[in-house]
Amino acid sequence: MAGDATRPAPTSAVAALGALRGGSDTIAAIATPPGRGALAIVRLSGADAEQVASRVVAGWPTPARVATLAILRDPATGEVLDEAIVTRFEGGRSFTGEPMVELSTHGGVVTSALVLGALLAAGARQAAPGEFTRRAVASGKLTLTQGEAIGDVIDATSRAAQRVALATLDGGLARRVVALRDALLEVEALIAYEIDFPEEDDGPIAPARVSESVARVASMLDALLATAPAGELVREGAVVVLAGPPNAGKSSLFNALLGQARALVTPIPGTTRDAIEAVVDGRSWPLRLVDTAGLRETADSLERLGIEVSERYLERAQVVLACAEHAAGLAATCAWISRLTGAPVIEVATKRDRPEAEPVASGSAALEVSAETGAGLDALLARIEDTLATALGAPSFDAPVVTRARHLVALRAAREELAAFATAWSAAALPAPVMAVHLRSAVGALEELIGVVDTEDVLDRVFRSFCVGK
Ligand SMILES: Nc1nc2c(ncn2[C@@H]2O[C@H](COP(=O)(O)OP(=O)(O)OP(=O)(O)O)[C@@H](O)[C@H]2O)c(=O)[nH]1
Ligand SMILES: [Mg+2]
Secondary structure, three states: OOOOOOOOOOOHHHHHHHHHHOOOOOEEEEOOOOOOOOEEEEEEEOOOHHHHHHOOEOOOOOOEOOOEEEEEEOOOOOOEEEEEEEEEEOOOOOOOOOOEEEEEEEOOHHHHHHHHHHHHHOOOEEOOOOHHHHHHHHOOOOOHHHHHHHHHHHHOOOHHHHHHHHHHHOOHHHHHHHHHHHHHHHHHHHHHHHHHOOOOOOOOOOHHHHHHHHHHHHHHHHHHHOOHHHHHHHHHOEEEEEEOOOOOOHHHHHHHHHOOOOOOOOOOOOOOOOOEEEEEOOOOOOEEEEEOOOOOOOOOHHHHHHHHHHHHHHHOOOEEEEEEOOHHHHHHHHHHHHOOOOOOEEEEEOOOOOOOOOOOOOOOOOEEOOOOOOOOHHHHHHHHHHHHHHHHOOOOOOOOOOOOHHHHHHHHHHHHHHHHHHHHHHHOOOOHHHHHHHHHHHHHHHHHHHOOOOOHHHHHHHHHOOOOOO
16 A cells, blocks of 8 residues: 555654665556456656656646546557556655555556556666565655565465564554663663763662663563564464375365365375475464375385474474374374374374275264365364464464564564673673673664664565565
């Protein structure tokens, strides 16, 4: 959306820094995926966006922030390219903070490409992946964590991941980190007296007050760091491993749960050699289903490699589906699994539609399913959800959640610097200016996290993975 101009930037420091980084050429890109569709969006951003648009859009200028029907023409030949809805956003009141124009053209591959070509001929440059969002960060419209959250909303494969990303986009994480940074700046101010007047025995600041403030920030950091496992689960999905003897019907069950034929299925035992993963949207947690190679003792070295992969997945499973056609297979599978993981195991009796299927013994915990008819699949999904709810609880969307490795690294660095400071301070072991270096490093780590410091390489890394046009 180009129109989220009302979102307040978490700090004026972020905005001030953005202004320093601003001033850029005009970029253009198709923001919608290629292919057949009703509409395509072509967007323009930069100081000269209006001039570029005026060469293509008949009847320019359109009223600001009003969707207006207009004819688009080739700037060189005057040829009509499309009839489109044009929306003009003034600088300061757009997604990037720069003057922007959004053209909603007809869909399909030809029209949007023609319109983009016309804008490039009129003076724009093709945007790099993520360049629009990068400019929004650079102009202070978004913090870096909010910019990343846009990528996460786009990449979300489950409602849980999308909800966490939306909360981060709303600034939740950035606000929390800014609060932590501000608290540390206050501690720095407290010890400034100590630095300026090291000879004074009893300065105006009691040393305990500094220790308490640092301890408070440390516990807030710990609380944020403690959300990382849940954050990873939301982002990656809870690992649900299908395991069992060869030919048990694991790949067929995997495909049936997924609703598409992803894994190869044949009557030949040992078909699946490598693990295959796919995420399905669970009721609370996203589920990362993993189809694995059948477990059996074998002399075949290739098959053995596949079984080792299965075992590695079992070691990191949150839930295991022990799949087999017969009670003996289920028992053998459960024994195999128990050597590798303490994760909860759901026993699944497969191929129940087959007339020769051995009936499940009364008192058995096994769920009966058929990948062929779909019988028992809903009950299996419900059992997986219940098992995860018991093991992990429900994801929380009220407080900020740390979902990215980059955030985790920065928060851990800040936490370690604080610990080093706290130890030195309580022992009064070092001169104050030396101890203050730890505080500065902690502040630096938090500022890098929200993008307050000008770290081009961090921005490069973050936005490289974005789509063009976002
Ligand atoms: N009738 C019936 N046949 C099934 C069902 N599930 C699997 N099969 C058949 O059983 C055979 C093995 O199925 P797969 O899904 O490849 O079994 P697998 O456990 O992945 O086997 P490996 O990859 O070799 O370990 C295939 O011929 C499937 O068509 C089912 O629910 N009903
Ligand atoms: Mg298989």
